[in-house]
Amino acid sequence: MALPPPTVYSADHEAFRDSVRQFVERSVRPHLDEHLEQKALPRQFWLDAGSQGLLGLEVPEEYGGGAAGDYRFNAILLEEFAKVNAALASCMGIHADIVPPYLTTLATEEQRKRWLPGMVSGELLTAIAMTEPSGGSDLAALKTTAVRDGADWVLDGSKTFITNGYSADLIIVAARTSPEKKARGITLFAVEADRPGFSRGRKLDKVGQPESDTAELFFDGVRVSDAEVVGEVDGGFIHMMKNLPQERLGCSVSNLAHAEQILAETLEYVQERKAFGQQIGSFQHNKFLLAELATKIDVTRAFVERYVAAHAEGALSATDAAKAKWWTSEIQNEVLDHCVQLYGGYGYMNEYRVARAWRDARVTKIWAGTNEIMKELIGRELGL
CATH class of the missing domain: 2.40.110.10 (Butyryl-CoA Dehydrogenase, subunit A, domain 2)
Known part of the structure; x- marks a missing residue:
């Protein structure tokens, strides 16, 4: 599915995206079966990610980090891992996106020296x-x-x-x-x-x-x-409330990238798969459905990128983050449920990626605050 280039990312961001993709192809995809068997990412994954400079985007240079100073780099990192599978984005998000602000903004100098270099190198998993x-x-x-x-x-x-x-x-x-x-x-x-x-x-x-x-x-x-x-x-509750918007925005970025990738793969499938002598994607119901899903993905990308840009400027509110987390998890699950249906019986087989992606997505309506809690937060902002 061809989409227009994202408008919030510059050439520097896209160069970083290329480096993340190369890392994924070189150090991640060959080991996906191992990750599944171990039910975890091996330490070598983290060490490799550290040596590639992927774990310290928010960490100052004096502790070994990249000091990117721009959340859009975090978003790209999460997007590219979510395209592989949701678990990778989840694990990477915790270590490289969610935990770092607690230590870079709240920790003492002694604590930063004690923990940040190991976080950046992948020797200290968080x-x-x-x-x-x-x-x-x-x-x-x-x-x-x-x-x-x-x-x-x-x-x-x-x-x-x-x-x-x-x-x-x-x-x-x-x-x-x-x-x-x-x-x-x-x-x-x-x-x-x-x-x-x-x-x-x-x-x-x-x-x-x-x-x-x-x-x-x-x-x-x-x-x-x-x-x-x-x-x-x-002061812990206040600290968590301050940092939760970034966590929820990271979830939103991952949700969208995950759904977008599986929809793209489903579009390829319905053009290859035939029934009653024609491509199943050419049946009017399926064609209209895919048109709707593609449009919802495009609209959601514009919505999410607006908040990514806002957060890069330090202007993301807790309510906006709640809106993004709620909306993207709903769209993600809707898209993937339809993708499973389009695959037919194969969509229910674990060997097909669409089935695994469908299972992986369900938790996004629960974690980082349930969608019901997100609506409660939004409602309060509306004065209700």
Whole structure:
């Protein structure tokens, strides 16, 4: 499917896109079966990505990063990985797009020197642990606690559905430090995985995205010091709310690229596949359906790129990010469901990419805040 060149990306952005595509062809596609078998991305993937300069786009040069200073580079990175599969974009998004702002904007100089170089090189894999077994999208209700004990903090509790959780070396953990303050009593800690009392559960058996490393995390008397506090004590909820718009925009970019790629492959399929002596794409119903889907993709791209450009200028609001996350996940699932139907029985076979993409997409209406929560946020902005 031929689309006009994106209007928000310059020649420098497109040159970066070419380098990401080359990395994907050289270091990712040959190992996709291995990722599926291991239910995780091997450390060599991260080391290769680090050596290619893909992991430090937001990290200052003095810590080994690229200091791109332009979110459009992040968007391109997520797009190109989402075209391969949703799990790659998910894992890469956590490490290279979601965690870095917490450490580049909130961490102390000592913390930056301690953690950022390893993040950039791929030697230090990161995750962020917000969601709890009983909490879901309600971050203010989290039950993991961090209690003062002399000069230390003692963490107790559990987290679930944590992407990169099984392999991460450093996890940003949200814990309750002042129960009486409710949402205003949450603090972020950077917990190194070798700390006594920290453990991981099994790799979770998900419906989709089996290549992504998703796990339960447990904290049983894990001791950390003030040197592991990220940002302000009791300021964690505000820090998360400030950074969630970028996470939701990253989801939106990935959702769109994932759906767009599968639709392009489906268009090729319906031109090759024949029934009743003609291409199935030439039947009026299918032709009209594909016309609608292609138009929705184009409209959604214009919508998302507007917000990508806004975020690059520091002007993306939390409500706009919620709109983008909700809309793109709905469009993604709609497009992929129709693509499965167009493949017929083959669309339900795991060996066909469209089937795997369809499964992979369903979670996008749930994670990073459910679509119902997104609508709640949008409604509040409308004064409702």
